[in-house]
Amino acid sequence: MPSAKDNPAAPSKRVSPRRTAQTAKPAKPAVGSDVAAVDKVDTSYLQSLMGYNARRAALSIIELFLERLAPYGLKPVDFSVMTTIHHNPGVTSRQLCAALNLLPPNLVGLIQSLESRGLIERKPHPHDGRAVGLHATAKGQTLMVQAEQTASDLEVEKTTRLTPAQRKTLLSLLQKIYL
Amino acid sequence: MPSAKDNPAAPSKRVSPRRTAQTAKPAKPAVGSDVAAVDKVDTSYLQSLMGYNARRAALSIIELFLERLAPYGLKPVDFSVMTTIHHNPGVTSRQLCAALNLLPPNLVGLIQSLESRGLIERKPHPHDGRAVGLHATAKGQTLMVQAEQTASDLEVEKTTRLTPAQRKTLLSLLQKIYL
DNA sequence: TATTGTTATACTCTATAACTATA
């Protein structure tokens, strides 16, 4: 298990200490004087919406992701970019944008940061003088092997209430929405 | 179906014209000179992560949500707050924060905006002098009945590739992650 | 002392417009 010390590549940027989920009130008995929602809040309609549930689930996982991946100096988008470069040596910025649904201007600083940390290298593209091929360095590859393991572990932990079959089903159904 | 004209409450804030998804290249035949990812990008690892898939699915739905709900002047969080007030008359800011995972300072401006648009009213809380009960006005109720129908329709459209049973399963599995 | 609501503010994320170098 890597520590911050093992990964001097971790930048100085602090990770915001996410607030803990606010504990719900112990449900005082309602005196029934007013209307409905004095004690319990009904969110049943929102819970029928896929967008709401997908967003809440994603944020819940991302919250833990930020905490566990902080030692690697990787936030979700950094991780997505690094892992895509790791598994696709020579990939270009433009391809990353298309694959990950990012905008080119937002990728520039990110790429520069990863390069200055020694995690990736930029090499001339073999066929297109405009493009630049991105490659994970040995250091970047080592980092990502560890980071990917950490991410996978965290995900298993977050989906502990799902059976492996349900987890597979969930991934498949989500992809039917956005792919 | 309501138009912007039917809803003068819609604020002047413009809704960002979301860029259309970038079309993937028509896949030139690879000349096989370099490494892997010159043409096709492998994102199979990312697609095994729940957080990635949940986020992509959520953003995909939210993109259409922004477009369809723009005539009502409601963005996702505005909608969540309004629908919760609508279904829980008298609910307080603090309860909204707990139920929707929002931070109190970020709710202040939102509530003020909804009030100035005449969609909600703030009434003294019956039992707690510190708190303020939030209520949808007649105008707000009318707006939300329409907005909720629009949101539900859009969600059905976004989940066309899912059977009703799969849709129900997906909602249930997502809730097992964040609830 | 604890909580509700608020102000001020800072940081991050995401978006658009416009430029350059190359195809």
Next chain:
DNA sequence: TATAGTTATAGAGTATAACAATA
């Protein structure tokens, strides 16, 4: 003319600290 990468910048979203009024 179209595309890859970049620069500058604006806007939205999300976070913390600290305060007043009330419990």
